[in-house]
């Protein structure tokens with residue numbers, strides 16, 4: 352059996368995982384900052400919500416930073432929308448929409464330390480126009496704010512959040528966002544902005560404190576994109592890859608020999624029951640073949656792999672989120 356084959360189906364229909372895919376998130380939960388990216392639509396937000404829920408169940412205080420205004424995180428916690436102020440979505444699990452205007456204004460308040468000055472500056476249309484035009488500033492507003500929250504310390508000396516998870520933009524834009532601190536360090540004059548970028552960059556590159564989580568599907572195109580993404584993280588940015596999450600994995604119904612025999616057969620065109628059953632079997636075997644191959648490729652990326660099951664009903668509410676969360680294992 353390969354690392355990624357499932358055994359028999361239990362009565363609830365969920366896959367039985369082979370022992371070699373531990374699905375452990377212990378190594379993730381100890382890091383202060385997680386940057387989650389991957390191809391558009393593969394389930395990044397669903398995975399972020401599941402990881403956050405698992406860590407919160409473990410007793411950690413978790414902040415999820417959402418970068419997309421078209422987010423679907425709020426729905427998973429039974430809310431209409433995600434506010435731009437940090438809000439508790441479920442016990443110990445906090446969420447915030449990282450709106451660039453709001454984040455820049457907050458940043459200004461930290462730096463300028465004067466409400467009046469901040470209002471005069473950031474409520475000015477011309478200044479706002481300038482910020483929107485400045486390359487990388489919007490990305491830094493989101494990334495820098497998420498990072499800042501991962502460094503906050505309460506009066507009793509404990510961290511405000513044990514883990515900050517950034518639900519980052521998809522691959523290309525996600526990489527652009529990760530390039531910004533480096534660009535600020537290289538191009539900006541000494542000052543608060545550069546010092547913060549240096550601190551953030553040092554933290555992002557430290558595998559004890561931070562990590563990138565790449566979400567993929569066990570399909571050809573998403574797997575290709577994930578491999579390229581991981582290569583850029585490794586060779587260009589030198590950022591630690593903390594885990595590869597393979598989302599929407601289906602249980603294997605066929606043994607390897609059956610899969611090989613079925614997957615490449617032409618689908619019968621007849622409409623009788625036997626032909627329809629054979630066509631369905633061929634499609635399923637083909638899907639499983641691609642899944643096994645993709646999962647094996649993704650396993651070579653040199654990071655622990657986490658597999659999450661395909662849920663026929665999708666992941667659009669708290670019940671489905673619960674099922675995804677239950678697939679993540681914690682030993683401690």
Ligand SMILES: Nc1ncnc2c1ncn2[C@@H]1O[C@H](COP(=O)(O)OP(=O)(O)OP(=O)(O)O)[C@@H](O)[C@H]1O
Nearest residue numbers: 391392393394395396397599660661662665666667
């Ligand atoms: N394990 C799963 N099983 C079935 N459906 C899933 C699973 N995970 C996610 N989905 C579905 O896939 C769709 C995309 O999920 P999600 O919004 O989490 O992806 P995303 O990568 O964050 O998308 P975007 O790139 O638009 O931000 C949603 O309809 C969600 O319900």
Ligand SMILES: [Mg+2]
Nearest residue numbers: 395396419423
């Ligand atoms: Mg999303």
